[in-house]
Amino acid sequence: MINEIKNQTVGALLESYPFAAVYFDGHHVDTKGRESSTVVDVFSDFVTAAGEDAVTTADELLEGLSEHVQQMLLFLADDLDTVQSLGLLPGTHKDGTPENFTNITINSGETICIVGPTGSGKSRLLADIEWIAQGDTPTGRTILLNDQIPDRKWRFSPTHKLVAQLSQNMNFVMDLTVQEFLEMHAESRLADNVRDVVVRIIDQANALAGESFAPTTPITSLSGGQSRALMIADTAILSRSPIVLIDEIENAGIDRQKALQLLLSEEKIVLMATHDPVLALMGGRRLIIANGGIEAVIETTENERVILKELAVMDRRMTDLRNRLRRGERLE
Amino acid sequence: MKLVTVCGPPSSGKTAVILKALEAFADRGLKAGVVKFDCLSTEDDVLYEKAGIPVKKGLSGPLCPDHYFVSNVEEIVQWGRSQGFDLLVSESAGLCNRCSPHIKEVLAVCVVDNLSGVTTPKKIGPMLKMADIVVITKGDIVSQAEREVFASRVAAVNPKAAVLHVNGLTGQGAFELSSLFDDEEREVESLIGYQLRFTMPSALCSYCLGETRIGESYQMGNVRKMKID
Numbered sequence: 215m216i217n218e219i220k221n222q223t224v225g226a227l228l229e230s231y232p233f234a235a236v237y238f239d240g241h242h243v244d245t246k247g248r249e250s251s252t253v254v255d256v257f258s259d260f261v262t263a264a265g266e267d268a269v270t271t272a273d274e275l276l277e278g279l280s281e282h283v284q285q286m287l288l289f290l291a292d293d294l295d296t297v298q299s300l301g302l303l304p305g306t307h308k309d310g311t312p313e314n315f316t317n318i319t320i321n322s323g324e325t326i327c328i329v330g331p332t333g334s335g336k337s338r339l340l341a342d343i344e345w346i347a348q349g350d351t352p353t354g355r356t357i358l359l360n361d362q363i364p365d366r367k368w369r370f371s372p373t374h375k376l377v378a379q380l381s382q383n384m385n386f387v388m389d390l391t392v393q394e395f396l397e398m399h400a401e402s403r404l405a406d407n408v409r410d411v412v413v414r415i416i417d418q419a420n421a422l423a424g425e426s427f428a429p430t431t432p433i434t435s436l437s438g439g440q441s442r443a444l445m446i447a448d449t450a451i452l453s454r455s456p457i458v459l460i461d462e463i464e465n466a467g468i469d470r471q472k473a474l475q476l477l478l479s480e481e482k483i484v485l486m487a488t489h490d491p492v493l494a495l496m497g498g499r500r501l502i503i504a505n506g507g508i509e510a511v512i513e514t515t516e517n518e519r520v521i522l523k524e525l526a527v528m529d530r531r532m533t534d535l536r537n538r539l540r541r542g543e544r545l546e
Numbered sequence: 547m548k549l550v551t552v553c554g555p556p557s558s559g560k561t562a563v564i565l566k567a568l569e570a571f572a573d574r575g576l577k578a579g580v581v582k583f584d585c586l587s588t589e590d591d592v593l594y595e596k597a598g599i600p601v602k603k604g605l606s607g608p609l610c611p612d613h614y615f616v617s618n619v620e621e622i623v624q625w626g627r628s629q630g631f632d633l634l635v636s637e638s639a640g641l642c643n644r645c646s647p648h649i650k651e652v653l654a655v656c657v658v659d660n661l662s663g664v665t666t667p668k669k670i671g672p673m674l675k676m677a678d679i680v681v682i683t684k685g686d687i688v689s690q691a692e693r694e695v696f697a698s699r700v701a702a703v704n705p706k707a708a709v710l711h712v713n714g715l716t717g718q719g720a721f722e723l724s725s726l727f728d729d730e731e732r733e734v735e736s737l738i739g740y741q742l743r744f745t746m747p748s749a750l751c752s753y754c755l756g757e758t759r760i761g762e763s764y765q766m767g768n769v770r771k772m773k774i775d
């Protein structure tokens with residue numbers, strides 16, 4: 215790879231690998247006006263010009279660039295989209311007794327709920343999944359993808375993250391508008407059609423939130439519900455992680471059923487840690503966590519589904535009333 | 547004894563991450579110690595002591611903290627060996643982003659946090675660029691999108707590093723980090739003859755020697771002037 219890129223012109227390199235621009239920028243190498251020089255020349259000139267301030271040698275820069283290009287190509291090679299199922303093989307509870315299941319498989323487009331008190335082992339379960347445990351974590355569990363032992367690259371690669379997380383405490387911290395923010399995310403994900411993707415995310419987020427916002431709204435001034443809606447729509451549409459963990463999504467200002475449907479329609483595997491009956495009953499199964507392990511796997515029963523229907527009606531009514539209050543209407 | 551250098555901007559979560567990783571390390575029956583290098587003051591030693599981890603602290607005071615680090619690291623290694631540690635962790639605050647305490651052939655970790663902003667990875671320099679493992683903290687308070695953008699910026703600056711997300715509060719990801727310490731095969735008996743991955747600042751001007759007055763006539767030695775059109 216090094217030899218392949220070394221004597222290319224910067225222009226040609228950026229033409230075939232547009233994402234390499236981030237690497238040049240990250241290393242403060244200005245390529246403007248140098249499009250017809252070779253990569254190796256640009257690096258050598260950069261190092262010479264930096265003199266005693268040079269942080270790296272031209273060789274190291276080349277090596278890094280080649281690594282960056284290879285990683286990005288791997289990332290583009292799409293094996294994230296090929297994750298069709300997540301499998302769990304049992305380990306042990308904190309006291310060493312075996313977990314009470316033989317194996318659990320969750321398919322893409324499916325939701326499973328995780329319930330249990332704080333400190334019962336929910337975080338460890340999630341960590342096992344993220345780390346693709348192979349009997350080498352405190353629980354001794356094994357994680358499979360597509361019924362097989364997955365590649366170790368999932369463990370360390372910043373671009374091959376298996377699990378995306380959404381939780382209560384998360385906030386936007388960047389000083390950007392919704393539009394700028396989504397463009398930045400789309401670019402970092404090397405999305406093809408940035409403009410369309412951004413429009414789609416904003417539309418979906420507005421469909422989830424009670425109050426709509428404009429592309430020009432700064433992300434830090436979105437309301438709690440709007441932020442949550444934007445995070446969910448963005449994760450569903452732009453995040454490449456095939457598994458989404460939802461940790462207690464608060465109910466104010468967002469249509470949770472639609473939110474879940476959006477994630478599922480994007481073929482995600484959804485894990486939900488929640489004690490909210492509306493969300494918990496939406497999953498087909500629940501994992502009961504206690505003493506550091508999985509104590510039971512229970513299926514949502516027919517009667518529970520009836521309860522869910524009642525709850526959903528109440529939930530809609532609450533949402534509707536809330537929206538009418540917001541619009542200044544009377545509730546009678 | 548294994549050695550690992552951990553550095554990163556102030557308050558990025560180094561101590562929190564080390565504490566959690568060493569907890570997991572101790573669960574495996576292994577013994578670890580820590581040395582904290584800082585400039586003017588640190589309370590980190592109290593935190594380590596509370597957790598039952600033997601700790602030494604070194605404050606560089608009027609000296610350049612990175613020069614102070616290299617001048618003392620061998621003695622610290624000998625201290626660690628005399629205590630029978632399986633692992634010695636050196637924590638140093640990256641004070642000016644110019645330097646890094648990373649040593650060739652010694653496992654190097656850089657801790658950066660999601661809150662520091664997406665341009666931070668490119669500002670940090672050798673501390674991040676030359677690390678073997680980059681730990682990203684405080685993912686619990688920013689959005690998934692910001693985490694992804696931040697991680698991709700880290701990867702662009704240091705494509706070779708393993709990137710781990712660790713939550714310094716809950717310890718999520720810390721067991722995994724500690725297993726990378728475990729995987730480290732290189733043992734260090736003495737650092738004599740080892741080399742830094744990146745040169746320290748070349749200095750020695752009158753201000754290094756205690757000068758406080760401003761003005762050209764007080765500036766001697768290695769002085770450099772800004773270019774102002």
Ligand SMILES: Nc1nc2c(ncn2[C@@H]2O[C@H](COP(=O)(O)OP(=O)(O)OP(=O)(O)O)[C@@H](O)[C@H]2O)c(=O)[nH]1
Pocket residue numbers: 554555556557558559560561562563590639683684685686687712713714715
């Ligand atoms: N929310 C959150 N807070 C964290 C996380 N990691 C660390 N913190 C907090 O961030 C603050 C700074 O953490 P430290 O571990 O002291 O940071 P440090 O890098 O060791 O700081 P210095 O040694 O002083 O440079 C503390 O209040 C930690 O509790 C994290 O993952 N999430």
Ligand SMILES: [Mg+2]
Pocket residue numbers: 560561562590637
């Ligand atoms: Mg500290």
